[in-house]
Each structure stands twice: as C-alpha cells, then as structure tokens.
Amino acid sequence: xxxxxxxxxxxxxxxxxxxxxxxxxxxxxxxxxxxxxxxxxxxxxxxxxxxxxxxxxxxxxxxxxxxxxxxxxxxxxxxxxxxxxxxxxxxxxxxxxxxxxxxxxxxxxxxxxxxxxxxxxxxxxxxxxxxxxxxxxxxxxxxxxxxxxxxxxxxxxxxxxxxxxxxxxxxxxxxxxxxxxxxxxxxxxxxxxxxxxxxxxxxxxxxxxxxxxxxxxxxxxxxxxxxxxxxxxxxxxxxxxxxxxxxxxxxxxxxxxxxxxxxxxxxxxxxxxxxxxxxxxxxxxxxxxxxxxxxxxxxxxxxxxxxxxxxxxxxxxxxxxxxxxxxxxxxxxxxxxxxxxxxxxxxxxxx
Numbered sequence: 366x367x368x369x370x371x372x373x374x375x376x377x378x379x380x381x382x383x384x385x386x387x388x389x390x391x392x393x394x395x396x397x398x399x400x401x402x403x404x405x406x407x408x409x410x411x412x413x414x415x416x417x418x419x420x421x422x423x424x425x426x427x428x429x430x431x432x433x434x435x436x437x438x439x440x441x442x443x444x445x446x447x448x449x450x451x452x453x454x455x456x457x458x459x460x461x462x463x464x465x466x467x468x469x470x471x472x473x474x475x476x477x478x479x480x481x482x483x484x485x486x487x488x489x490x491x492x493x494x495x496x497x498x499x500x501x502x503x504x505x506x507x508x509x510x511x512x513x514x515x516x517x518x519x520x521x522x523x524x525x526x527x528x529x530x531x532x533x534x535x536x537x538x539x540x541x542x543x544x545x546x547x548x549x550x551x552x553x554x555x556x557x558x559x560x561x562x563x564x565x566x567x568x569x570x571x572x573x574x575x576x577x578x579x580x581x582x583x584x585x586x587x588x589x590x591x592x593x594x595x596x597x598x599x600x601x602x603x604x605x606x607x608x609x610x611x612x613x614x615x616x617x618x619x620x621x622x623x624x625x626x627x628x629x630x631x632x633x634x635x636x637x638x639x640x641x642x643x644x645x646x647x648x649x650x651x652x653x654x655x656x657x658x659x660x661x662x663x664x665x666x667x668x669x670x671x672x673x674x675x676x677x678x679x680x681x682x683x684x685x686x687x688x689x690x691x692x693x694x695x696x697x698x699x700x701x702x703x704x705x706x707x708x709x710x711x712x713x714x715x716x
Contacts, residue, residue, distance in 0.1 A: 537582025563629025568674030
C-alpha cells in the first residue's frame with residue numbers, strides 16, 4: 366500500500382527536528398523530506414535537501430520538486446545578535462519555507478510551527494503561571510509573534526490547517542544544537558570530574574529553589590505528530606512539557622551522583638565565562654577516553670545553560686488543553702535527564 370502522507374521537516378538536525386524526523390520514520394506511515402545544512406544522522410529512508418531558508422529564491426528552486434508534500438513541520442532557528450535582525454531572519458525562515466511548499470504542493474494539508482514558552486515572557490521576568498495558551502503574549506518583539514500571525518493570516522480560507530506547540534527546555538540526544546540543556550549538563554559534569562572542580566549549581570539561589578519544567582524531545586515529537594494529524598488539534602496552540610515539575614535543589618544531588626563528583630555549594634556564576642576557554646581541556650579529555658571527536662563548540666552550549674540557570678522565577682505551563690484534546694503522555698523529568706546522560710556516556714560523547 367502506498368504511503369499518502371509526505372512530511373517536510375525543516376531544521377532536521379536540531380534537538381526538536383531530529384527526534385521528529387526519527388519518529389515519523391519509525392511509524393512507517395510517512396514519506397519524509399529533511400531540510401537542513403547537513404544530512405541528519407538518523408536511520409531510515411528519507412530524502413535530504415540542503416536549502417537556505419533565508420533565501421527565498423533558493424527555497425523556490427530547491428523545494429519546487431516537493432509536489433507530494435502534505436505536511437510541513439518548522440523547527441528551524443537561527444541565532445542573530447541584533448534583536449531586530451533576529452526577529453526578521455527567523456520570520457523569513459518560516460515564511461520562505463511555507464510559501465515555497467504551498468506554491469509547489471497542491472495537496473498540502475497541514476503546517477506545524479514550533480514556538481516556545483518565551484511567548485509568555487518566560488525569559489523576561491515573572492509571568493502569569495501556570496501559563497495557558499489563551500494568555501496574552503508578552504509586550505515587545507518576539508519572532509514567534511511574527512511567525513504565528515503570518516501563519517494564521519496565510520491559512521485563512523485555505524483547505525490546509527495549522528497547529529503550533531509551545532514546549533519548554535527541550536532535552537534530547539543531539540550534538541551541535543545550541544539549546545540542548547541535557548548536553549550542556551553532560552559536558553559541565555564531565556569537565557568538573559576531569560578538572561577536579563565542584564559541580565555547583567551556577568544560578569542564583571532563587572533559580573535553585575524555583576519551579577521549572579522540561580520537555581523530552583521524543584515526547585515532543587509524538588505530540589507534534591499528533592497535532593498534525595488529529596482533527597481536534599487543527600488551528601490550535603498547545604503547551605507541551607513532560608507534565609511534572611522540578612526544582613534544581615532536589616535534582617542537583619542526583620546529577621552530581623551520576624558524575625561521581627562533589628555537588629558543591631550553590632553559587633551564582635557564568636558557565637560561559639568560567640568554562641568557555643576549556644576547549645584544550647575538552648580535547649585532552651576526548652583523546653584520553655577515546656570519545657567521539659566532537660569539537661568543543663558543538664557540545665558546550667554555555668549561553669543557553671546560563672540563560673536557563675539565570676531566571677529567578679517559576680516557569681510553569683499548563684498542559685490541560687492537550688490532555689483534554691487527546692494527548693495525555695507524560696514523563697518523569699528526573700529519570701529523563703539521567704537516561705539522557707547515560708546515553709551520552711554509552712555513545713561515547715562523554716566519559
């Protein structure tokens with residue numbers, strides 16, 4: 366029997382896109398096209414297209430052959446220092462992609478957009494918690510707003526539908542993703558053990574005690590696929606997390622135990638400033654333990670880790686809407702993190 370659904374996954378090497386790609390392939394119900402600069406290291410049969418999503422002409426040329434595309438999943442992201450340019454470029458990534466696919470694929474059924482909890486202002490300061498999908502967006506600019514508003518306007522009156530997901534602190538087995546908290550913790554703990562440093566929680570005390578949520582990449586992939594294929598999810602936004610709450614003060618001793626290091630006193634410092642110059646130490650560690658030869662900049666996402674450990678307020682999203690609509694999967698966040706660390710060790714990313 367022929368497969369009637371073709372997914373186009375943009376950002377297929379990231380901590381979200383890679384897991385989504387793998388999940389769609391494992392179901393056996395999809396033809397899959399992966400869009401990324403390099404071919405994803407995911408098992409299975411899929412087509413890879415290297416396309417510059419910031420270049421509208423390149424999108425039109427490279428994506429025109431995808432006439433059988435039925436579903437578009439946007440998980441691509443670009444980090445730009447200038448805030449105005451940051452918004453403009455990330456908006457362009459999305460609009461160029463969807464425009465090119467819509468023009469090429471007459472049977473387009475659904476477009477999915479990956480957003481985040483920053484929609485509510487979680488990165489700016491205390492916000493209304495638990496955050497619900499109908500809560501107002503924060504004041505000021507955010508590329509999620511530009512992408513979302515464009516998507517809703519573009520879809521109006523069309524046969525295809527849309528959905529959007531707002532996860533928080535996505536964690537998965539992925540190297541080279543700048544926003545993978547699990548990998549940053551893996552490298553931090555490994556360096557502490559190797560250099561004889563205390564494994565101290567690097568944020569302010571309020572961060573150590575605040576409520577926080579994590580999202581497993583695999584769970585997120587399954588939720589996204591559900592949104593894209595469930596009529597009850599059409600034209601809606603859903604918060605997705607593991608469904609539980611953590612406090613770093615409770616989890617930190619378990620992480621230290623995993624690395625067999627001293628937990629250290631809680632103190633506020635920048636991981637980027639403290640460990641940013643440890644590339645040579647990392648290279649020696651890799652050589653000594655026979656690890657995979659990943660460059661330090663590919664595994665050390667200190668900027669994102671500093672961001673995560675810098676907040677001093679609760680970051681909690683309500684996931685009742687997704688459960689009421691039919692997606693009820695949950696995970697234990699502590700177990701998830703420990704399992705990911707064990708996999709990084711098993712696959713020789715860390716010693």
